[in-house]
Amino acid sequence: MPIPPDTIGESQLSRTPIPIPAFFQEAEQPFSLKKRGRSLCYTVPPRPPGKFGQSVSRIFPNRHESWSQPRPRSVSSKDPENNQLRSQLYDESKQELYFDQCFHKICKLGMGSFGEVYKVRNKEDGKLYAVKCSMEHFRGELDRHRKLQEAQKHERLEKHPNCVEFVQAWEERRKLYIQTELCCLNLQQYSEEAGPLPEAQVWGFLCDLLQGLKHLHDRGLVHMDVKPANIFISQQDTCKLGDFGLMLELDRGDLSEAQEGDPKYMAPELLDGEYTKAADVFSLGLTILEISCNMELPKGGEGWQQLRQRYLPLEFTAGLSTELVEVLKVMLEPNPRKRATVDQLLSLLVLRKVQRWRRVMLASRAGLSRVLSLFQLLICLLCSLWHRLCDPTLGFLRSRRAFTPSSPVPSSISSGCEDDSLGDEVFEMSPQSLTPIAMHRNYTYHGEQVSLCMLHSPDIDSRPSVGNTSTPRNVSPQFTGGSSSRSPDVSHISRVSPVSHNSSSPGTRLSSGFLGEDFECGQRSAFEPKNLLSMFEEVSLQ
Numbered sequence: 176m177p178i179p180p181d182t183i184g185e186s187q188l189s190r191t192p193i194p195i196p197a198f199f200q201e202a203e204q205p206f207s208l209k210k211r212g213r214s215l216c217y218t219v220p221p222r223p224p225g226k227f228g229q230s231v232s233r234i235f236p237n238r239h240e241s242w243s244q245p246r247p248r249s250v251s252s253k254d255p256e257n258n259q260l261r262s263q264l265y266d267e268s269k270q271e272l273y274f275d276q277c278f279h280k281i282c283k284l285g286m287g288s289f290g291e292v293y294k295v296r297n298k299e300d301g302k303l304y305a306v307k308c309s310m311e312h313f314r315g316e317l318d319r320h321r322k323l324q325e326a327q328k329h330e331r332l333e334k335h336p337n338c339v340e341f342v343q344a345w346e347e348r349r350k351l352y353i354q355t356e357l358c359c360l361n362l363q364q365y366s367e368e369a370g371p372l373p374e375a376q377v378w379g380f381l382c383d384l385l386q387g388l389k390h391l392h393d394r395g396l397v398h399m400d401v402k403p404a405n406i407f408i409s410q411q412d413t414c415k416l417g418d419f420g421l422m423l424e425l426d427r428g429d430l431s432e433a434q435e436g437d438p439k440y441m442a443p444e445l446l447d448g449e450y451t452k453a454a455d456v457f458s459l460g461l462t463i464l465e466i467s468c469n470m471e472l473p474k475g476g477e478g479w480q481q482l483r484q485r486y487l488p489l490e491f492t493a494g495l496s497t498e499l500v501e502v503l504k505v506m507l508e509p510n511p512r513k514r515a516t517v518d519q520l521l522s523l524l525v526l527r528k529v530q531r532w533r534r535v536m537l538a539s540r541a542g543l544s545r546v547l548s549l550f551q552l553l554i555c556l557l558c559s560l561w562h563r564l565c566d567p568t569l570g571f572l573r574s575r576r577a578f579t580p581s582s583p584v585p586s587s588i589s590s591g592c593e594d595d596s597l598g599d600e601v602f603e604m605s606p607q608s609l610t611p612i613a614m615h616r617n618y619t620y621h622g623e624q625v626s627l628c629m630l631h632s633p634d635i636d637s638r639p640s641v642g643n644t645s646t647p648r649n650v651s652p653q654f655t656g657g658s659s660s661r662s663p664d665v666s667h668i669s670r671v672s673p674v675s676h677n678s679s680s681p682g683t684r685l686s687s688g689f690l691g692e693d694f695e696c697g698q699r700s701a702f703e704p705k706n707l708l709s710m711f712e713e714v715s716l717q
């Protein structure tokens with residue numbers, strides 16, 4: 176039976192693509208984008224295989240080794256004889272841990288397979304640090320030895336701007352504590368927050384990390400666990416290598432304890448037990464690929480294989496510059512012997528340019544921050560100076576302590592400005608006796624005050640209080656008793672404390688006001704309030 180022709184037409188039907196179920200497409204994708212907002216820093220990476228079994232004695236189950244003693248002791252490999260910890264704050268008689276006695280725990284920064292890392296403030300020097308505490312107790316001497324090695328290897332590593340700095344390490348109650356410099360956050364957190372990083376930043380970070388690796392490789396060290404979670408961003412926005420738990424010392428020759436790091440970043444030759452510096456270059460290459468493309472690296476499967484067969488997924492790398500793709504290709508070379516070394520990478524023209532630019536950028540940023548802090552300091556100084564100018568109780572009257580009745584107070588000045596502005600410097604110091612800074616301070620200050628006051632002198636009497644003058648607020652009964660010739664305005668000028676009415680005798684303690692402060696001072700006991708008051712009376716009468 177003939178089939179009726181379709182109304183749409185055969186040619187049109189043949190052009191319609193057969194729909195592919197979305198889940199098939201996704202299932203076939205070996206690579207995917209990173210999911211935002213998922214913080215991996217709190218997911219514990221797979222624990223390294225335990226190479227040292229727990230030594231449990233059935234004969235002496237409660238036997239305590241010398242290392243399990245409860246006192247804290249330094250685990251420095253530089254001075255193994257002296258295991259004393261230096262802090263003055265530590266009190267042996269207390270039950271509290273050395274960590275709790277000497278550090279103030281601020282927050283938890285992250286955790287890994289080894290332990291938890293805290294942001295702390297050292298109670299002794301007041302500085303911030305990171306302290307990594309092992310999560311579990313040592314299971315035996317060999318387990319302890321392995322854990323201590325992380326600290327000792329890190330300690331042996333000389334200081335470098337692109338490696339997290341070691342401070343000290345100690346053990347207490349069968350746990351290890353490693354104190355290091357504090358960094359802002361790790362690269363994994365940073366890239367999760369920021370998404371794919373701009374290429375300029377990626378070049379800068381690559382350059383930093385190559386410098387850090389060069390520092391290690393030049394000393395025969397292999398990091399073995401290069402990945403975003405073990406790379407830290409400093410306050411200055413530079414990258415630093417950290418977590419030296421799996422670091423290998425090639426020159427020491429013993430690779431029996433070597434362990435590969437996170438499989439996502441692992442170099443292919445490690446499957447064959449080939450532990451070389453090239454493994455770090457490969458892991459760094461994958462780290463750079465991840466942060467520049469916001470790509471979720473596969474833990475295994477086809478994608479994992481493809482990345483180790485010189486394949487870079489075009490759908491991710493299409494947005495990258497050819498230079499970066501080329502650099503990634505030489506870093507991700509499957510054959511470790513053909514893979515570029517750190518020195519070769521650093522000598523590439525593009526990376527030399529980046530290094531130069533980064534040096535200039537970091538230097539100018541450091542210079543700018545120094546200028547800013549100087550500027551802040553200057554603002555603070557100006558503020559405090561302004562505060563002194565405006566607040567008589569702070570500055571001026573303190574400087575009046577040496578003021579004596581015999582001081583030649585010109586009535587014109589004293590009438591224009593309340594006596595706060597007329598400190599002892601004004602009357603007793605000659606310009607020659609002042610240092611440039613002191614001269615600047617005194618003359619700017621008093622000069623301004625005097626001239627200002629003189630300019631405004633006509634209003635002064637009508638104002639209740641002009642700034643911070645030393646116009647006595649406590650007046651003697653003689654004054655308040657009402658000199659008939661007193662101008663009515665004088666009553667505003669003198670704010671009479673109730674106490675002061677009863678304190679007519681010299682040397683009586685006045686509880687408030689500027690004079691009160693002066694009278695409290697023992698050296699002012701010979702001061703005659705009557706003289707001062709009569710002086711003010713004169714002023715007010717003018």
Ligand SMILES: Nc1ncnc2c1ncn2[C@@H]1O[C@H](COP(=O)(O)OP(=O)(O)OP(=O)(O)O)[C@@H](O)[C@H]1O
Pocket residue numbers: 216220284285286287288289290291292305307339355356357358359360361404405407417418420
């Ligand atoms: N110096 C530091 N400054 C800021 N944060 C830090 C510092 N050291 C560690 N952290 C945080 O703690 C997390 C775990 O630290 P680290 O990688 O050293 O621990 P780990 O137990 O050795 O981990 P791993 O399982 O990778 O061996 C880091 O990813 C980071 O978020």
Ligand SMILES: [Mg+2]
Pocket residue numbers: 287404405418
């Ligand atoms: Mg780590």
Ligand SMILES: [Mg+2]
Pocket residue numbers: 287288289418419420421
């Ligand atoms: Mg570690």
